[in-house]
Amino acid sequence: MDAVLGRPDVTLRTPHGTITAPTSSQLATAGPDSYLNLPGDALRPGCDYEKWYDKIREGHEPTIYSRVVTDQGQVAVQYWFYYVYNDWNDRHESDWEMIQVDFDAPTVAAALATEPAQTAYAQHEGSEVADWGSDKLRIVNGTHPVVYPGQGSHASYYSQEHWLGRGSATGFGCDDTTAPGTEVRPQVTLLPTTVPTNPKDPFAWLAFTGHWGEKQPTFNNGPTGPATKTQWRTPIAWVEDEGRPASVDLPQVPTMATIAFCGMVSQGSTLFLRLLAQPVLTGAAILAALALIGWLIARTTWRHSDPTTVDRKRTVGQILAAMFAIAWRLTPQLLPIAGVLFLSTYLVRTLTRLATHIGPKGTITDLDPGVNAWWTWVVAGLSWALVAVIDAVCAAVVLDLLEQRRDGRTADLRAAAIEAKAHRTPVYVFLVTVLLVGTAFITFWLAPVALVMLTLWSVAMAASAQEERPLRAAFRRSAALVRTRPVKSAIVALLLVLTAAGIGPFVSGVLLLLTGWPIWIEDLIGGLMTAVVMPAAVIGLGLLFFDLRRRADQPKAGTA
Numbered sequence: 001m002d003a004v005l006g007r008p009d010v011t012l013r014t015p016h017g018t019i020t021a022p023t024s025s026q027l028a029t030a031g032p033d034s035y036l037n038l039p040g041d042a043l044r045p046g047c048d049y050e051k052w053y054d055k056i057r058e059g060h061e062p063t064i065y066s067r068v069v070t071d072q073g074q075v076a077v078q079y080w081f082y083y084v085y086n087d088w089n090d091r092h093e094s095d096w097e098m099i100q101v102d103f104d105a106p107t108v109a110a111a112l113a114t115e116p117a118q119t120a121y122a123q124h125e126g127s128e129v130a131d132w133g134s135d136k137l138r139i140v141n142g143t144h145p146v147v148y149p150g151q152g153s154h155a156s157y158y159s160q161e162h163w164l165g166r167g168s169a170t171g172f173g174c175d176d177t178t179a180p181g182t183e184v185r186p187q188v189t190l191l192p193t194t195v196p197t198n199p200k201d202p203f204a205w206l207a208f209t210g211h212w213g214e215k216q217p218t219f220n221n222g223p224t225g226p227a228t229k230t231q232w233r234t235p236i237a238w239v240e241d242e243g244r245p246a247s248v249d250l251p252q253v254p255t256m257a258t259i260a261f262c263g264m265v266s267q268g269s270t271l272f273l274r275l276l277a278q279p280v281l282t283g284a285a286i287l288a289a290l291a292l293i294g295w296l297i298a299r300t301t302w303r304h305s306d307p308t309t310v311d312r313k314r315t316v317g318q319i320l321a322a323m324f325a326i327a328w329r330l331t332p333q334l335l336p337i338a339g340v341l342f343l344s345t346y347l348v349r350t351l352t353r354l355a356t357h358i359g360p361k362g363t364i365t366d367l368d369p370g371v372n373a374w375w376t377w378v379v380a381g382l383s384w385a386l387v388a389v390i391d392a393v394c395a396a397v398v399l400d401l402l403e404q405r406r407d408g409r410t411a412d413l414r415a416a417a418i419e420a421k422a423h424r425t426p427v428y429v430f431l432v433t434v435l436l437v438g439t440a441f442i443t444f445w446l447a448p449v450a451l452v453m454l455t456l457w458s459v460a461m462a463a464s465a466q467e468e469r470p471l472r473a474a475f476r477r478s479a480a481l482v483r484t485r486p487v488k489s490a491i492v493a494l495l496l497v498l499t500a501a502g503i504g505p506f507v508s509g510v511l512l513l514l515t516g517w518p519i520w521i522e523d524l525i526g527g528l529m530t531a532v533v534m535p536a537a538v539i540g541l542g543l544l545f546f547d548l549r550r551r552a553d554q555p556k557a558g559t560a
Contacts, residue, residue: 001082001205003056004038011037013215025199027208034210035222038084038093042216043277049085049093056084062186065226068108069193069235075103075111076235080191080226081154088153089173089269092220093213097154098122099147100235119145120239121156122231126169129243130158136246144185150175161249164258166513170247173269174262195227217276250519253353257522260509296491310406311546316491319547323496323540326405333401333413334535337394342531344390348383349523391534392430396420398538399465406546426465429474433457451494456482458493461538462545481548492544500537504530 004010005024012022014034019026022036040048065080078100086095100120103111116132130137136158138146148157150171157163157177165171195206206227213222231238250258275282302317307325314322327334400416420427437457440450460478463469469477482489508526511517 003060004084005205007056009039009052013037014210024202024205027210028196028199028204028206030208030210032209034208035215036094036210036212037214040085040093041277042085042091042093042214042220042222043273045085045087045091049087053084062184063189064186065191066188067191067193067226067232070107071234071236073106074117074236075105075108077101077103077116078231078235079188081149081156083154086152086154086223088150088175089171089265090219091273092216093222095154096212096223096226096229097149097156098226098231099145099156100127100231100239101145102236102239118239120243121147121158123150123155123157123175123247124153124165124169124171126242126244127231127239128158128247129239129245148177148181150177151179157247159249162254162258162262164248164250164261164512169242169244173265174250174258191226220273220276251353253349255349255508255519255523256505256526257508257512257519260505260526261512264506264509264513310402310543311550313550314543314547316488319492319540319543322543323536326402326539326543327536330401330405330411330539333411333416334398336413337397337535338528338531340390341394341534342527344387345527345531346524348387351383352380388431388434389427392427392434393420394535395430395461395538396423396426396465398535399426399462399542402539402542403466423465423468425469425471425474426461428471429461429464432471433460451490454497455486455490455493458482458489458497458541459545459548462542466542466545481545481552484552485548489544489548492540496537496540500530500534503533504528
C-alpha cells in the first residue's frame with residue numbers, strides 16, 4: 001500500500017468531495033460510497049496501468065499481506081495479494097486476491113508444531129481446495145505453496161493450464177496460467193487479526209469499506225477490500241461453503257468447442273466494454289450493422305430460385321435458396337462426402353492430441369511444450385495438410401455433381417469422383433486459395449487483404465471445374481467475373497465461406513456454454529455441422545459462378 005497511497009496522481013472520491021493523495025487514515029473514515037481513483041480509464045486502459053505500475057514499484061519489493069486467525073477450532077493463515085489492474089473479461093482498477101492455508105489445530109502454537117491440513121485458492125467468487133499432500137499442490141522447500149495467477153484475472157490456480165469457467169464462482173470465460181513467468185518470492189507483511197479502529201493505525205486502510213477502484217457500471221466497478229469479504233469474517237466456513245475439489249482444465253490441444261467458447265466470451269466481453277466506454281458510438285455502429293443486414297435481406301429476392309436449372313442468373317437470395325434446394329436433392333450423394341470430411345478432421349484432431357505432450361519442466365515458471373515438440377509440429381502440420389487435400393477433393397467432387405445436374409444427368413457420386421481424379425486443377429486451386437488466404441488471415445494486419453483475396457478468388461475453383469481452365473487462368477477468370485459484381489460476390493462468398501468455417505465452432509461453443517456435456521461430444525456435434533454445411537457452401541459458390549458468368553457481358557440492372 002505504501003506504493004499506492006499518498007501519491008498525488010491518486011485520488012479518493014467521496015460523497016463530500018475529492019481527496020488528492022489519500023492516506024491510510026483518510027481511507028479508513030471515507031465510507032462505503034467512496035472510490036479510490038487511480039490514473040487511467042478502466043474501460044479503455046491501453047498501457048496506462050502497466051506503465052504506472054512500472055513507475056510506482058521502483059524502490060518497493062513485491063509484498064503480500066498475511067493474516068493469522070483462529071476459527072471453528074482451526075487456524076487459518078491467509079495471504080492477500082493486491083494488483084493494480086484487472087484486465088480480463090471484466091476490467092477494473094485494483095484487484096484483491098488471496099489464498100488460505102488451514103491447520104487442524106486450536107491455537108497458533110499448536111499449528112506451529114504440525115503441518116497444514118489443506119489450502120484454498122480464491123478464484124473469482126469461489127475457491128479451489130487441496131490437501132497439503134495433494135499431487136496438484138506444488139510446495140517449495142516444504143513450506144511455500146506455489147500460486148499461478150490467471151493472466152489478467154489474477155485468480156489463483158495450482159498449476160499451469162487453460163481453465164474453463166461458466167459461473168460466478170469460477171468466473172465466466174477462460175483463465176490462462178500457461179505463459180512462462182517469473183518466480184517471485186514476495187516479502188510478507190503481517191496484518192492484524194481484526195480491523196483497526198484507530199485511523200492512525202498503519203493498517204487503518206483495512207477499515208475502508210468503499211471501492212479500491214474507480215466507479216464503473218456492473219462488474220467493472222472497483223472491488224472492495226479484504227475486510228469486507230466473507231473469508232475474512234469466517235475463513236473456515238468460507239472454505240467449507242465455497243471450496244470445490246478441482247477446477248475444469250481444458251484439453252492441452254485446443255478443441256473446436258473450447259476455442260469457440262473462449263473466443264465468444266472474450267469478444268462478447270470486449271463488445272460490452274466498448275458499449276460501456278462509448279455507448280453512443282458503439283450503439284450506433286451495432287444498430288447500423290443490424291439495419292444493413294435487414295436491408296440486404298429485404299432487398300434481395302428469395303422466391304423463384306428454380307433449383308432445377310443450375311446455369312442461370314440469380315439474386316443473392318435466390319442463390320441461397322437454390323443452394324439449399326439442390327443440396328437437399330443431392331442428399332444421397334452429399335452424405336458420404338460429409339462423412340469423409342468429418343472422419344478426416346476427427347482423425348487429425350486425434351493424431352494431434354496423441355502427438356502432443358505437455359508437462360512441467362524442472363522449474364516452477366515454465367511450461368514445456370514437450371520433449372517431442374518438433375514431432376508434434378510435424379504430425380500436426382502433415383495431418384492438417386492431409387485434411388486440406390481431402391477437403392479439396394471433396395469440394396471438386398461436389399462441383400462435378402453440380403455439373404451433372406446442370407447437364408440434366410442423374411447424380412452419380414462414383415462418376416463425379418472419377419472426374420475429380422482425372423481433372424485435378426480444381427483441387428490445386430482450392431489448396432492454393434487455402435494456403436494464401438489462410439496465411440493472410442492468421443496475421444492481424446493482413447486480414448483485410450485475406451478478405452479481398454477470398455472474394456476475388458471465390459469462383460476460381462468453379463471456373464477451373466466448369467471451364468477446365470488451368471491454375472493461373474482460373475484465378476484470373478474468377479477475379480474478372482467478381483469485378484463485374486463485386487458487392488454481390490463479396491456478400492455471397494464471405495457469407496458462405498465464413499458460415500462453413502464457423503458453424504461448427506459456433507455450435508460447439510454454444511453447447512459448451514449451455515450444457516454440461518463432455519467436450520468431446522460438443523466437438524463431435526460441431527464437426528458434424530461443419531461436414532454437412534461445407535458441401536452446401538461449395539454448391540452456393542458454384543451457383544455464384546454461373547450467375548456471374550451469365551451477367552459478365554451485361555450491364556448492372558435489377559435487384560442484386
